Amino acid sequence: MTNNTQPARVRFAPSPTGYLHIGGARTALYDYLLARQTGGSFIFRLEDTDQKRFQEDAEEDIENALKWLGISPDEGPEQGGPHAPYRQSLRKDIYRAEAEKLIRNGHAYYCFCTPERLEKVRAEQQQSNQTPHYDGTCRKLDQEEAARQAAAGEPHVIRFKAPREGQTTGLDALRGEITVENSTLDDIILVKSSGLAVYHLAAMVDDHLMGITHVFRGSEWLPTFPIHVLIYRALGWEEPVWVHLSVLLKPDGKGKMSKRDTELAREQGYPIFMKDMEELGYIPEAVINWIALMGWSYDDKTEFFTLPELVDKFSVEKLNPSPAAINFSKLDHFNGLHIRELDVEDFAQRIRPWFEKAGYHPDAEKLLKVAATLQTRTPKLTEVVDMGGFFFQDEIELAVDRIVNPKMSAAQAAKLMPLECVLDRTAGQPADL
């Protein structure tokens, strides 16, 4: 199933409705890993079929975040590719054509019901404790006549004609077969009255046309998974490998991250959005390592991974279907580990901007020495100035109790008094700092 000899074509397809968060980044990471591992392609597609929820700066944010993480796509709106455009709002006609194909082969139909009527029906159903479903009014319409009406400009949508009897089974790579009674399925809308396709159609069409071999997506798609499988089959297409990733839970394990939780975390210095990572002192190597391990593992002892190592070791089989709570203290841990793994020169370059922002202008040689002493004690880059800023000051004020251990004898303390000596020992470097 996940025979890695075939080059995989994998896509990350977010909707530009917000900034890239931990969950999205994880999906993108797994996409990237499988693509690289198999010598395939990592495709970035924008699912912007909903004009209402569109957020202006989201696309740029996502692209920048992927870049920062070091997992830029091979094909996408920015870099182009053989299947352009990679923006669904520009592919309206493609979806329309497939929807009409479905109507012709009896798997879809025109529907002229008004939103008002649908709302009423739904309310009634909820009232009587029924599952809200389309009542099928237009399902029995003569489609020749309906097509004429639609062509004449009558407001309409196109609905999928879900089977009413039997069961539908889809195959998820992590959970095996997922079966539902067709009687629980709804005739979902494929094409909105605006003429634009909805996710359920657009994503399937694009995945097929773009030659996607593996679909990694959140488990919130599990309920509509059978419908998607049905659409593929109705169109006569070969299905990709479906991988529904577990959801990420709040640190306490109780529920998904809400907007409020996101803000709360941020207040405590913990990032949910990739755009905050750098500012909060995290390095991409650590973020990648941390994220990779939320729902994936390699063996019973190895946890430290670089991106290339992940490319080598990643496997769909080791993905975990159960929800995972976000563990920020582990992020800090990985940040420290990866910081210590850096060459001193590299580390020095990364902390330079922090000192400069604080008004210091260290020369390269001195910075390198400071970097060496700071490297083993830096969990986050944010703390670097607090810890080492004094190295670059002409005069420093030191409270005696800050440098003298209360447990020391007076004689010992006296020996420490000359400042050069303190710096010397702190730095483990020559005293000419």
Added chain:
RNA sequence: GCCCCCAUCGUCUAGCGGCCUAGGACGUAGCCCUCUCAAGGCUAAAACCGGAGUUCGAGUCUCCGUGGGGGCACCA
């Protein structure tokens, strides 16, 4: 209300019938190293949701229950 998914230490997890007196990591506590803070090393406390089966044998398979999560839009 209906549908779907999930279930091992507080958290992330290993475990794919005997290797489990359940292993690792984070966090926590203690010790060692040490002129400080770190880093590093060692140690400790800490888990198979419950009940029926299947089997010579179940954390591992089946069913039921319970708990948690997700979904039921002209949003994705």
